[in-house]
Every structure is written in structure tokens, then in C-alpha cells.
Amino acid sequence: MDLYEYQGKELFRRFGIPVSDGRLALSPEDARQAAQELGGAVVVKAQVHAGGRGKAGGIKLAASPSEAEARAADILGMDIRGHVVHRLWVEKASEIEREYYLSVTFDRGEKKPLFMLTTEGGVDIEELAATSPEKLARLHVDPLVGFHPFQARWLCFAAGIREPAEQKQVIAIVGKLYETFVSCEAMLCEINPLIVTPAGEVRALDAKVTIDDNALYRHPDLAELRDLAAADVQEQRAREKGLAYVKLDGDIGILGNGAGLVMSTLDVVAQAGGRPANFCDIGGGAQADVVVGALEVITADPVKAILFNIFGGITRGGEVARGLLEALERIGIDVPVVVRLDGTEAEEGRRLLAESSPANVHVESTMLSAAERVVELAR
Amino acid sequence: MAIIVDAATRLVVQGITGREGQFHALRNRDYGTNVVAGVTPGKGGEAVEGVPVFDSVRDAMAETKPNTSMVFVPARFAADAIYEAVDAGIETVICITEGIPAHDMLRIYNYIRPRGVTLVGPNCPGVLSPGKANVGIIPAEIFSPGPVGLVSRSGTLTYQIGNELTQLGVGQSTIVGIGGDPVVGTSFIDALERFEADPETRFVVMVGEIGGSEEEKAAAFIAERMTKPVVGYIAGRTAPPGKTMGHAGAIISGSAGTAKAKQEALEARGVRVGTNPTEAARLVADLVAGAR
The missing domain is CATH 3.40.50.720 (NAD(P)-binding Rossmann-like Domain)
Structure with missing residues (x-):
């Protein structure tokens, strides 16, 4: 789960990482009041789960409360890479002498947390890692041993941060960032940029925090931060039904069991010249009602045809067929449905479908032929 | 073995x-x-x-x-x-x-x-050695004993490829589902190393998906350390970046972890990669037939 900048900064503040004073604003009036309370120049920042906010015009400087109100009116409702802005973070403007980059993330390959620090802040870190790796200090932490200050010192020296007062602050921030990472069970804690003010103060000017969804049950306070309004309505409904669902931009609904098989199904449909409308994984061992729920979610999208690709292991073909037949009756699906059933109880499922033989259900025997058929029917 | x-x-x-x-x-x-x-x-x-x-x-x-x-x-x-x-x-x-x-x-x-x-694992279907033992939830009836080792991050996709292999008359030594989480106990390289050392395994199929860089690392391992032929398949060629595709680990972060990058890494090291499960199974069957 991705946090908004202001939520990440709230966490940083809790763990003692210096951030600028700010207020959440949901309306231009809120922004005006926030600017009044904060005093002086402020920055009005769009809160969306997307990068490149500045380039998209979602971050603006305002010299006065009335200007903050005007900028807020400009930014609210703006579409930034498909994310509509509903929330703003208004914070005291910062004077910036230098911009650094600091993050701690999961290194999946090494299976250890990885710190990255560079004095080339405000940049695309992937690009820097590719073009000037020597400018990027990288250090793994043994999760069993935890973080120790020598590691932060090493990072500072390796990144070329030598000024004692500044180094002391960065070392403290590195330690606190690790504490945030572990305590909140984050997958990523990124400060880009980490700024140094003309007065020599080091502060987090941005916050990007991703929390492990699987750990949210241990962090009810963090789980509450999820912005239900920002999630796609269908993705939200699917989550409630226990389905893994991702909305895509095509017109063929895809339903299958198991993430790999569904991903592969999308690929095969694309190879056949079709455009998937979604990714929907009913998981393992799904009962008929889960299938009905999945079809409810999928048919809420404007789909021209639907492909069922089921390879039963613990999922039984009979249950899937029953779910499909029930859904046809209950939610009245009139687009063509291509069904491919294999594995556990596939014959039972095919028999059930053959018996009631609904006019819009087409049974195919292989994944490839099913993909070709559904593409043809969606034309 | x-x-x-x-x-x-x-x-x-x-x-x-x-x-x-x-x-x-x-x-x-x-x-x-x-x-x-x-x-x-x-x-x-x-x-x-x-x-x-x-x-x-x-x-x-x-x-x-x-x-x-x-x-x-x-x-x-x-x-x-x-x-x-x-x-x-x-x-x-x-x-x-x-x-x-x-x-x-x-x-x-x-x-x-x-x-x-x-x-x-975790979040895996288990391990099956056809004719010997099955530990987990893999439906054993679609597999048969033979020379092909199969390692995969996905359960049902493994069944799909295993089933196609069986239909083509090609059996398997062991099927290892390593799981779809960001941190798993057995990586592709761990499984490949064991297949290389296993006398019963003569060919290997590696089924990857988007996210992480294990497939890229495996590509280097295959080139440097493996004598047995490996065929690959990577799911998620059409997956959008930034979305978790069912498996917690199946996510393209920035430009890292795409199916294209993984396929290219494998092909650059001489691994043949099928563009869909059926093609991958056929590539293996051809290798097996060629060795007979």
C-alpha cells in the first residue's frame, strides 16, 4: 500500500525525521487557511500516488494565503497520470542549498534491506544507478543484526558528505529511516529530495512510503490510511470479494485461477490481437459464489467478451461451471463467454455447461484456441 | 534421484x-x-x-x-x-x-x-517428484515421470506447461513451485543448481514472471554453470507497470522487472524462450526428441 506524501511525512515526524510544517487541505479555502496559519510563503502540493507531480503542474509556490487558495483551485481536480487530485498538502516553503537522495528498500535479490544515498538529489535514481553508479552509495543491512551507526557513517563518507554538522544530521536520519522501515514493515521508504538549507539544516522535502499489504493486520493505524476514494471502484469491490483484480484498458474480460496463469492468459489474448479489459484471479479453491462475484466485477467494465481460463488444481471445474451458470442467471450476462476448463473436475464442469448449453457460452479445449476465439467474438 | x-x-x-x-x-x-x-x-x-x-x-x-x-x-x-x-x-x-x-x-x-x-515457498504450490513423492497442492495426475525438471514462480501456470509436456509425451523429474512472494526460500538459481546436479534431470524448464531480477540472475547462472539445456517462459508481457498482478512479487517497479527485460536476458545467454506456455512446451519436446 502506497502512502501519500503527507502520510509518509507524518510517519517521519513520528520517528523523529525532520520535515517541514504543513497542513492537509481538501479545498481552496482549506489551503488559504493553512497558508495563513503557517505564515509566509508556502508550497501547495498535489497528493496522488504518482510520480512526476512537479512536471505535471501539481506543485506550486504561493507567496500569500490568497495565492495559495488560487493555486489550490488550479490543482484540485487535476489529472496526474490518471490520478485525480482530491487532497493537497500545504507546507512552509523551504530554502534549498543542496538536494540529496536517501532510501531504504527491499533488495529482493540479496534478501536484505538496501540503503541508497547520493548527493545528486531530486533525480531519477534508476537512471543515476545506470549512468553514474559511483555517485550512489549502497549498503545492505543484515535484518538479523539490524542497523548500526557505522553503516550510516560509511554511507555518508561513500556519498561524499563530510561536513561534520551535516553528517551528524544525515547519520541520525539514516537510523530513524531504518526504524521507520522496520517498525512500519515498509517495502520502501524514500526521501527524494533530502534537502540541506542555507542554514545547514537537513530535512525531508518529500516522502514516499510503501507498506507491505501482508503486514497491515499488525498495523491497524496504517491500514486506516488507505484512501478508499482513490482506489478504482472495481478494484475496491474486487478486494472486498477477496479477488486479485487489476483494471486494464481493453475490452475483453479475463478470469482465471492463479496469478501466473492469468498473466499468461493476458499475454496470449494480446498475441491473438485482443486487448484485455482486466486481470482477475479467483485464486485457489474458489467456490461458485466467488466466480459469480468475479463476473459481477468484470461485467461492470464495458467488456465485449469474457474469457474463462481455468486449470484446476485445488480449484474444481464443476464449481467454476456452477458459478458461471449461476452468474448468467443472476446478473444476466449477454456478451459471449469463452470457457477453457482443464485439470481437477474439468469434465464435470464441461458436462454441466453442455447440459444447460447457454447460447453465449463457447467451450474451447486449449488456452490458445480459447484466446483466439474470444478475440474473434469481441470484434 | x-x-x-x-x-x-x-x-x-x-x-x-x-x-x-x-x-x-x-x-x-x-x-x-x-x-x-x-x-x-x-x-x-x-x-x-x-x-x-x-x-x-x-x-x-x-x-x-x-x-x-x-x-x-x-x-x-x-x-x-x-x-x-x-x-x-x-x-x-x-x-x-x-x-x-x-x-x-x-x-x-x-x-x-x-x-x-x-x-x-512461501506462497507456493509445493514440490512434486512424479512417481516418488508429492508435497503440496500440485495435482499430480497431470504429470508423469521423465527427464524434464520444471521450476516456476506460478502454480497453475506450471500445471498448464506440465500438462502440455505430458500430452507431448515428455515426463518430468521434479516440479518445483518456488512461489510468487518478493522473498522466497528457494530461488531459480537454487533450483537450477540442484537440477544440474541431479542425474535424472536432463532438461530444465524455467517459468518466470514479472517483478524482481531473479530471472536475469538465473540467466547468468545458466550461461556460466549449467551444462543441461534450459527453456524459459516469462508471464506478464502485457502487465502494466506499478500494479501488483496477483502475486505480491509480481510488480514492475519503474523500468525494473519487465517480462521483456527478463526474456532478453535469457535469450542473450542462449536460453530459448517460448512466447506462450504451448510454445515453451514444444521447445522442450523438440529438445527431448532431438536427444533421443
């Missing part, structure tokens, strides 16, 4: 009295796996269709000498169950449970590695 599980496997099932645990423990036993014990705290002394149940893995170890554990307990208790198995001296832990927090897995991985324990 075969890898990870075989006729010498003595299995203890942690969480054997749960609905899923019981169903699959008995299915594994019906297949011929030597299921020697089950563990459910508080149910020691009971039995599940003749399989004795113990309160702890330690008790099960004292009485029945298992060497392998299958973890079927809910996600909140699964990390604890893995530590318990390792503490009791289990050498191989196969964790089916989905949804274990990633930070738990980080610590577990770094704990078990220096102890020489093999962990497969």
Missing part, C-alpha cells in the same frame, strides 16, 4: 487438522508420500486418518523422525511454524501458506541460509 522430495522424504504436516491441511496431507499420502506425522498445538495424541498428531514439531521429531515439513498454517502463524521446524532439526521446509509479511520472510531467509536448511 529427483530433487528436494523423493522416496526418502519423511513428511510432517504443520497444520494437519485444518481443512486444507488435512485434505492435502491425505492427498499427498495417497500419492505415495511417506507422511509420518502432523502437528497442531493442543491436539497432540489425536490422529488424522492414521497419521499421528503432535503438539510440537520437536515431539514429532522424537517419535517419527521426519526430515521434511509442509507448512499449512495460517499466515499469521506461519513464520513461527517455520522457525519451529528449523529448531526441531527439519532439513527441508515447504511452505504453502500465502500472505506471510515480507519482513518476517527477510529474517527467516537470513536465519535459515547459514544453517543449510532448504525452504521452498
Whole structure:
């Protein structure tokens, strides 16, 4: 789960990482009041789960409360890479002498947390890692041993941060960032940029925090931060039904069991010249009602045809067929449905479908032929 | 031979009295796996269709000498169950449970590695050596004994490819589902290394998907260390960046972890990559036919 900048900064503040004073604003009036309370120049920042906010015009400087109100009116409702802005973070403007980059993330390959620090802040870190790796200090932490200050010192020296007062602050921030990472069970804690003010103060000017969804049950306070309004309505409904669902931009609904098989199904449909409308994984061992729920979610999208690709292991073909037949009756699906059933109880499922033989259900025997058929029917 | 599980496997099932645990423990036993014990705290002394149940893995170890554990307990208790198995001296832990927090897995991985324990999963379908043993939820009936080792991050996609291989008359030595989480106990390289050392395995199929860089690392390993031919397949060619595609680990972050990058890394090292499961199975069948 991705946090908004202001939520990440709230966490940083809790763990003692210096951030600028700010207020959440949901309306231009809120922004005006926030600017009044904060005093002086402020920055009005769009809160969306997307990068490149500045380039998209979602971050603006305002010299006065009335200007903050005007900028807020400009930014609210703006579409930034498909994310509509509903929330703003208004914070005291910062004077910036230098911009650094600091993050701690999961290194999946090494299976250890990885710190990255560079004095080339405000940049695309992937690009820097590719073009000037020597400018990027990288250090793994043994999760069993935890973080120790020598590691932060090493990072500072390796990144070329030598000024004692500044180094002391960065070392403290590195330690606190690790504490945030572990305590909140984050997958990523990124400060880009980490700024140094003309007065020599080091502060987090941005916050990007991703929390492990699987750990949210241990962090009810963090789980509450999820912005239900920002999630796609269908993705939200699917989550409630226990389905893994991702909305895509095509017109063929895809339903299958198991993430790999569904991903592969999308690929095969694309190879056949079709455009998937979604990714929907009913998981393992799904009962008929889960299938009905999945079809409810999928048919809420404007789909021209639907492909069922089921390879039963613990999922039984009979249950899937029953779910499909029930859904046809209950939610009245009139687009063509291509069904491919294999594995556990596939014959039972095919028999059930053959018996009631609904006019819009087409049974195919292989994944490839099913993909070709559904593409043809969606034309 | 075969890898990870075989006729010498003595299995203890942690969480054997749960609905899923019981169903699959008995299915594994019906297949011929030597299921020697089950563990459910508080149910020691009971039995599940003749399989004795113990309160702890330690008790099960004292009485029945298992060497392998299958973890079927809910996600909140699964990390604890893995530590318990390792503490009791289990050498191989196969964790089916989905949804274990990633930070738990980080610590577990770094704990078990220096102890020489093999962990497969979590969030995986298990390991099947056709004709020898099945530990997990893989439907064994669609596989048959033969020379092809199969390693995959996805369960049902493995069934798909295994089924196509079987239909083409090509059997398998072992099928390893390594799981779809960001941190898994057995990586592609770990499985490839074992297949390389296994005399029964003569060809390997590696089924990857978007996310992480394990497939890229495996490509380098194949080029440098493997003598046996490997065929690849990568799912998620059309997956959008930034979206978790069902598996917690299946996510393209920035420009990293795309199917295209993985396929190119494999092909650059001389690994043949199928563009769909059917094509991958055919590539393997051609290799097998060519070697006959």
C-alpha cells in the first residue's frame, strides 16, 4: 500500500525525521487557511500516488494565503497520470542549498534491506544507478543484526558528505529511516529530495512510503490510511470479494485461477490481437459464489467478451461451471463467454455447461484456441 | 534421484487438522508420500486418518523422525511454524501458506541460509517428484515421470506447461513451485543448481514472471554453470507497470522487472524462450526428441 506524501511525512515526524510544517487541505479555502496559519510563503502540493507531480503542474509556490487558495483551485481536480487530485498538502516553503537522495528498500535479490544515498538529489535514481553508479552509495543491512551507526557513517563518507554538522544530521536520519522501515514493515521508504538549507539544516522535502499489504493486520493505524476514494471502484469491490483484480484498458474480460496463469492468459489474448479489459484471479479453491462475484466485477467494465481460463488444481471445474451458470442467471450476462476448463473436475464442469448449453457460452479445449476465439467474438 | 522430495522424504504436516491441511496431507499420502506425522498445538495424541498428531514439531521429531515439513498454517502463524521446524532439526521446509509479511520472510531467509536448511515457498504450490513423492497442492495426475525438471514462480501456470509436456509425451523429474512472494526460500538459481546436479534431470524448464531480477540472475547462472539445456517462459508481457498482478512479487517497479527485460536476458545467454506456455512446451519436446 502506497502512502501519500503527507502520510509518509507524518510517519517521519513520528520517528523523529525532520520535515517541514504543513497542513492537509481538501479545498481552496482549506489551503488559504493553512497558508495563513503557517505564515509566509508556502508550497501547495498535489497528493496522488504518482510520480512526476512537479512536471505535471501539481506543485506550486504561493507567496500569500490568497495565492495559495488560487493555486489550490488550479490543482484540485487535476489529472496526474490518471490520478485525480482530491487532497493537497500545504507546507512552509523551504530554502534549498543542496538536494540529496536517501532510501531504504527491499533488495529482493540479496534478501536484505538496501540503503541508497547520493548527493545528486531530486533525480531519477534508476537512471543515476545506470549512468553514474559511483555517485550512489549502497549498503545492505543484515535484518538479523539490524542497523548500526557505522553503516550510516560509511554511507555518508561513500556519498561524499563530510561536513561534520551535516553528517551528524544525515547519520541520525539514516537510523530513524531504518526504524521507520522496520517498525512500519515498509517495502520502501524514500526521501527524494533530502534537502540541506542555507542554514545547514537537513530535512525531508518529500516522502514516499510503501507498506507491505501482508503486514497491515499488525498495523491497524496504517491500514486506516488507505484512501478508499482513490482506489478504482472495481478494484475496491474486487478486494472486498477477496479477488486479485487489476483494471486494464481493453475490452475483453479475463478470469482465471492463479496469478501466473492469468498473466499468461493476458499475454496470449494480446498475441491473438485482443486487448484485455482486466486481470482477475479467483485464486485457489474458489467456490461458485466467488466466480459469480468475479463476473459481477468484470461485467461492470464495458467488456465485449469474457474469457474463462481455468486449470484446476485445488480449484474444481464443476464449481467454476456452477458459478458461471449461476452468474448468467443472476446478473444476466449477454456478451459471449469463452470457457477453457482443464485439470481437477474439468469434465464435470464441461458436462454441466453442455447440459444447460447457454447460447453465449463457447467451450474451447486449449488456452490458445480459447484466446483466439474470444478475440474473434469481441470484434 | 529427483530433487528436494523423493522416496526418502519423511513428511510432517504443520497444520494437519485444518481443512486444507488435512485434505492435502491425505492427498499427498495417497500419492505415495511417506507422511509420518502432523502437528497442531493442543491436539497432540489425536490422529488424522492414521497419521499421528503432535503438539510440537520437536515431539514429532522424537517419535517419527521426519526430515521434511509442509507448512499449512495460517499466515499469521506461519513464520513461527517455520522457525519451529528449523529448531526441531527439519532439513527441508515447504511452505504453502500465502500472505506471510515480507519482513518476517527477510529474517527467516537470513536465519535459515547459514544453517543449510532448504525452504521452498512461501506462497507456493509445493514440490512434486512424479512417481516418488508429492508435497503440496500440485495435482499430480497431470504429470508423469521423465527427464524434464520444471521450476516456476506460478502454480497453475506450471500445471498448464506440465500438462502440455505430458500430452507431448515428455515426463518430468521434479516440479518445483518456488512461489510468487518478493522473498522466497528457494530461488531459480537454487533450483537450477540442484537440477544440474541431479542425474535424472536432463532438461530444465524455467517459468518466470514479472517483478524482481531473479530471472536475469538465473540467466547468468545458466550461461556460466549449467551444462543441461534450459527453456524459459516469462508471464506478464502485457502487465502494466506499478500494479501488483496477483502475486505480491509480481510488480514492475519503474523500468525494473519487465517480462521483456527478463526474456532478453535469457535469450542473450542462449536460453530459448517460448512466447506462450504451448510454445515453451514444444521447445522442450523438440529438445527431448532431438536427444533421443
